[in-house]
Amino acid sequence: MVFTSFEFIIFFLSLSIFYFSISIKYRWKLLLISSLFFYGLIKPIFILILLFISITIYLGSILFEKIHFEKYKFYSFIIILLITIAPLLFFKYFNSINQYILTFFERAPSKNILSNSWLILPIGISYYTFMAVGYITDVYNEKIKAEKNLFMVMLFISFFPLVMSGPIERAEKMFDQFRNKLFFDYKKVIYGFQMILWGMFLKLVLADNLSLFLNPIFENINYSSGKTILLAISLYPFQIYGDLGGYSLLAIGFSSILGVHVRINFKRPFFSTSMSNFWRRWHISLISWITDYIYTPITFFLRKNGLFGIILSLLLTFLIAGLWHDATLPFVIWGLIQGVVLSLEAITKSSRLKIFNKNSLNNNIFFKVCCSILVYFIFSFSLIFGGPFESLNECLFVIEKIFLNNESFSFSKIELLKLIILISLVLFLEFKQEYYPEKLKLFRNKNLLIRWISYLSIILFIVLLGVFSNDNFIYFQF
């Protein structure tokens, strides 16, 4: 039951009516029951994983507060951490490891070992595992106190708007909201509807139309010309943005209606002026989680090595980020590309800043847009490895074809024109928000008529151009 489906809208509407008709003190319990029901619909047995992780981190966090001897506390933290991430590691990497074993044994006489891919990755397991890891680490670091109510921990892990694909939230913020803030707030409800509307547009109109155009090209690279593949790769970041960015807005919107504020996950990423700036705007909740729980410990450990330590930390962090997407060579290369580009930026940072200040480039919109275009193409290029192609051979074949194949474009020009208009619309609105936030307000205009014209235009776009047959989200697979 995905957020864009009719079933979900019915589920959410009935839940909301019941939710606001009961006393505020029971609302979090209703949220827990609906969240377990929602996740159980995917596969009832998957609820056991949510329960297992919830109980582990609930007991673990209480244990940390009982142990006063630092060394024992550290050991118990490591054990609880390993138990918490065990289901993720098992479901995520068992198939890959099994695949490697199969490939190895195919060369040997006997093939009678485990069949391939018998495990299905429980949707969202990465996201709720990351939230669980964040929680126990924060309790271990004495940043927050252990939650004494197991069911509250369960709700934090299973909260249905976030369970399938984030945004990855922090316990500190969520417990307080679940306990004290689940009241009806007109402003939050309106904000929620606005986010849902724009999220539906990004997903159903932008991402799914791009997917109809791009998937056939990616699936038939043998028959597509080099220029066609180049164009497809150049458009692909918009598909992911529409898909995950749209999903995130839907999650934020549905949460907001229920009274829960959830952090934004994307902040106009295509207007980033450097790669490090890009990673502060793209999949923000994941990157901030990675910064706090992976990058910071690594860089702390390597801090005596100066700039070299930071570069090594960046490379290791993005290597882990790549491996998290998938334990394959292309994703390792994707991670390394990000790590290398960020390292180069770190090395040249102070000299770049000096040049920018000297030539007053920091406030030059033209210069900033040029930087954004460069960042966009670096990111697009990296997606050859971190995107639709499965094997390294395919990725290399794609690069070779882009550079060496001179055949002309082979696709519907009208379809492309439609996509370019949609992308231009998104870019125009984001350009306005980025550089002229106070001008031409649409959803937040004080004039009721302009607000409603904006809402109705987006609805019209969704009805006329939305793709309603695709119920898949790219980031569910991670």
Added chain:
Amino acid sequence: MTKNSVLVKLTNIFREIFNDREIVINNKTTAQDIDNWDSLTHMLLISKIEEEFEIKFKLKELNNLNNVGNLVEIINTKI
């Protein structure tokens, strides 16, 4: 060492790490207030503070830092 003298010494370290002789810090200063103070330069700063004050931080202590005032308090408990 008084809190003020810690702050004076810290100011010099900040000026060196961020390559800006005009930086002025106080207890309420946060990473938002100083250009270039991000996750990349943060650990260079921490390492330099450890070296200058001859102390060692715990990761746990750094995770709970909110502003320069917190930093001064932690340094004071260690010198």
